[in-house]
Amino acid sequence: MTDTWCSSGGLTLEGNFVSTGGFQGGANTVRYLDSCVGCKWREYPTALAAPRWYSTQAQLADGRFIVVGGRDAQSFEYIPPEGQHNAQPFFFDFLKQTLDPEENNLYPFVFLSTDSNVFIFANNRSVLLNPATNQVVKEFPVLPGGHRNYPASGMSVILPIRLFAADPAKPVPAEVLVCGGSAHIDSYSKAEKNVFYEALEDCGRIRITDPNPVWKRELMPSPRIMGDMMLLPTGEVLILNGAMRGASGWGFAREPNFTPVLYTPRAKLGFRFRQLAPTTIPRMYHSSTVVLPDGRVMVAGSNTNNGYIYDSMFPTELRVEKFSPPYLDPALADSRPEIVNAAAIAQLGYNGKITVQVKAKPAAMILFNLKVTISVPGFSTHGVTMNQRLIMLGLESVNPTAGQPGVFDLAVVTPPNSAVAPTGYYMLSVVYQGVPSQAVWVQIK
Incomplete structure (x- = not known):
């Protein structure tokens, strides 16, 4: 091979x-x-x-x-x-323009926009590419602050796509979040000489479907380079792994960032970040993460050495962790719903409706405490999770299921088209009072 x-x-x-x-x-x-x-x-x-x-x-x-x-x-x-x-x-002249002496535009952030165009971010710039004509149809403002792609490796996701907030006459709104990286164009070559610059601690957020989009910036609790960014079934964003100094490469980073951070996109500015319990395992270059159907996050990797070396500053790491986000706190177990008709919803079509049956202990205003999400399992490497995507489906009504006490019928609207949700397999979760169910696999085609 x-x-x-x-x-x-x-x-x-x-x-x-x-x-x-x-x-x-x-x-x-x-x-x-x-x-x-x-x-x-x-x-x-x-x-x-x-x-x-x-x-x-x-x-x-x-x-x-x-x-x-x-x-x-x-x-x-x-x-x-x-x-x-x-x-x-x-x-692609855009990649030629964003290339600098240290590269800083490798593993570009690439997301399918909800209008079928492709958002591409490299170094500190981004464009929208039409894959039908292979032409750039929009150039976005420069994201200030520094460099965001390998080896000045920041992190990025396309934020949860909300169907129930969409205007049918316009593309479904889509936002991109970019965090971390390095303020220094020479972070890689200086790290070769044992100079380790502090990483960026800022984030930029932009609505790529707006006619005149602008970056809005905010600060993470700590600097981070080479981190991983994961979309949780609740619609929150988990940031973990990486370092606070240096650049990507074997031995080119210092000060592991042990503390995961939870980002809530819908919270008010200044209240979106929450620090969580730290790990004790450094996970820097070559770390990877994946969200599991039970809501936990599998965390692995961080091999900064040329081979299996265990006596270095950051030894070759063979341990695997499963991180439990706050919604898996045992005190919240009573709020965890259960999907009971997985077989009936295994196949989804576009612009349709399905009934998801859920067992839950209802509280008052149950409709306002529920949401249904579908997420794509991404390909994770080098702080980039390719094809990661989460869609919050439309929820029309919630009614008790006839003859099944404690079970409810959720009338759910499926994605309108394959630009919003490309064909393939998704993990479908029901989130009740902020706690997700065990996901079930569904296929959209």
């Missing part, structure tokens, strides 16, 4: 894994792994036209994958049909 180091990835409509790029002989490769017992990798080492090392892969509204950037690759391309290869990539 070709080398997958610093590659990219995502899941297809059928839930199968597609991987792109990697190191040396793996850089032009597309790999496939189906979700079946005993399935083997299939790979095509010449499928991509340009080498993709530290590139980003994102699913589009039409189901295709775009692959953007990579070391020495100021271009983008689309994954060809299996067994075929691309003759040439699309030159």
Whole structure:
């Protein structure tokens, strides 16, 4: 198998894994792994036209994958049909413009916008690309403060997409959050010389679907570089891992940031961040995270060494943790709902309605304490979680289920189109009084 180091990835409509790029002989490769017992990798080492090392892969509204950037690759391309290869990539002047002597534009932040265009952020700039014409259709203001992409590695998510707040005559509003990174253009080369700059502690937030969008800035509780940012089923954002000084690379960071932070997008400015119980395990370069169906977050990695080395400042880390967000506090167990008709909602269509049956201990005003979310499991590496997405579905009504005491019928509106929610598998959760259920898998197509 070709080398997958610093590659990219995502899941297809059928839930199968597609991987792109990697190191040396793996850089032009597309790999496939189906979700079946005993399935083997299939790979095509010449499928991509340009080498993709530290590139980003994102699913589009039409189901295709775009692959953007990579070391020495100021271009983008689309994954060809299996067994075929691309003759040439699309030159992307934006990546040439954002490249500096230390790069600082690798693993760009790439999100499908709700208008079918692609939001691409590199270094401190961002654009909207039309994948039908391969032309930039909007350039956003510069995000001040510094550099946000590898090796000055910040973090980013497209914030939860709210269907019940949408105007049917306009694209569903979409916002992007970018946090951390480095204020210094030379953070990597200075770290090589044992000078470790303090990381950024600011965040920028922008509504990418607005006609004239602007960045709004706020401060995290502490500086962070090389962190991970995860969308929780409640619609909150979990920030964890990383360091407070240095840059991405083997041994190029200091002062691990042990303290997770919870960000609540809907809270008032100044009250959105909450620090949580710290870990004792440094997780810096090469850390990764994934949200599990039970609401916990699996945390792993942070290998800052060239091999399995255990006597260094930050030893090779083989331990895996499961982080429990505050909503899993045992004191809140009575608020945890249970989805009881998973089989009936396993397949979703667009612009439709489903009935989710939930067992819960009701309080007054139950309708106003409930929400239903679906989230895509992302591909996590180097502080970037590709294709991560969470949609808050429309909730029309809540009524007791006939003949089933303690069970309620939730009338739920599904996403309007594949620009809001691309085809594929999602984890569907019901959140009651801020506590999510065990998720059930659903497929949208």
